[in-house]
Amino acid sequence: MRNPLRRVLAAAAAAALLVTAAACGGDDEDTAAGGAPSKIVIGYQQIPNGDLVVKHNKWLEEAFGSDTTIEWKLFDSGGSVNEAIQAGSVDIGLVGSSPASRGISSGIKYRVPWIFDVIGDAEALVVKGGLTDVKSLKGKTIATPFASTSHYSLLAALQKAGLDSKSVKVIDSEPDAILAAWTRGDIDGAYVWNPVLAKLLADGGKTLVSSAELAKEGKTTYDLGVVTDEFAEKYPDAVKTWVAQQDKAVTLIKDDPTAASEAIAAELSITPAEAKAQMEDLIFVNAADQAGDEYLAGGLPDNLFATAEFNKELGEITTVRAEKAYDDAVDESFAKSVPKS
The missing domain is CATH 3.40.190.10 (Periplasmic binding protein-like II)
Incomplete structure (x- = not known):
């Protein structure tokens, strides 16, 4: 189930944060809660999905304008992104579902507003x-x-x-x-x-x-977008803008895979044909579908909890939190905010 009190608590937290700076995305001259910070630090990986389309086409820079600096930091894996978020050096990042589950289990204060892709043969x-x-x-x-x-x-x-x-x-x-x-x-x-x-x-x-x-045997994995609770509560409109650009990238991948593959190829230093083939090994879901019960509103929280239990069973983590913690850490509200095309 979703937590109806969470939105109220988030709004209250956002108001309280007006007197503080975001962990790394803001300073004392940032705009009021809900607006755009002076800087957004994004942790990305070299994975052939929509995040690279957004980066290459500079859609975030265009959407936020000159008042907000977009800083892209490259990481090798989701574990490294988790460490950077814990250190307060990243606002938004890409992690796999297992690293996300580990992060939630260990108490990292972030949430999942977006699914970059469902991992298949990739x-x-x-x-x-x-x-x-x-x-x-x-x-x-x-x-x-x-x-x-x-x-x-x-x-x-x-x-x-x-x-x-x-x-x-x-x-x-x-x-x-x-x-x-x-x-x-x-x-x-x-x-x-x-x-x-x-x-x-x-x-x-x-x-x-x-x-x-x-x-097919119940061990589905995903590439997920995570945003720190502090950033999401202080700048919900900025997160909405970020999600909207990611949804735009999914639309391009589906409607014009040639253009999308060219952008991804440029980021990965491979040929467009190679990029297209690698894209086809991933499953991309638009915002409207992500907001439904199969993904952000139900299926993903269940998956993250089950992943935590599996990792604990194998001795990979020591603690599994209550199932509600994984449910609360997935936030479909931002995907719901994207206008349907």
Whole structure:
């Protein structure tokens, strides 16, 4: 269920914050609550979704105008974004659903107003020749960014095969480092996302299982937008503007994938054809549909809670909060504010 008192509390908190500065998006000369701050710091990742379309086309800069500076900070994984948010250096960021679940479980004060994508074949377990199934990974070295959706999916795949992180040497490695380790022959495989995933496959890698397959078994993963509670309560109109630009990007991806792929290709330094192929491995949902029960208003909170329980079961986290905490951390109001096209 949604929490009807939350909006009232949020409004009260926003009023209280008028006398303070946002963690990193504002200063004493910022506009009143609900308006735009002088600066917004965004943590992004090199994932072929709408966030890169927004960045490349400078839609946020255009929407906010010259009075607001948009600062884009690149991160390797959702775990790193979580750390930056805890440090107070990011207002809005991209994290996977497993990092988001971990963040909520650990008490990070942020909320989820947007789903960048539902992860399908864009993340997968890829191995070198001679390994035929997940069971054959016993004693092998597999790399993945810890606390990421790929890490979560790898653990789910191992559990299904009757293996765990003790019978398989699972090492923590960011995507670019995974590619280098693969090239050197230091690892037998990796669970990772595009564009590095595509490079491993092009270098002879074989997919054993994808996140799309795991989703069919109840282990769905997402790339999510998170915004700090402080920023969302002080600048709700700014968050609405940010969500509207993300929805604009989803529309472009659906209506003109060529234009979208060109923008993403420029950001990832790949060809438009490669970008388009990688985009097709993700599922994009517009704001109107996100606001419904299948996503922000029901399905996602349930997923985040279930993810926390799974991670605790495997010893990856120590605490799972009450289910209501995960429900309260997902906020569909911003997606609902986007005018239907």
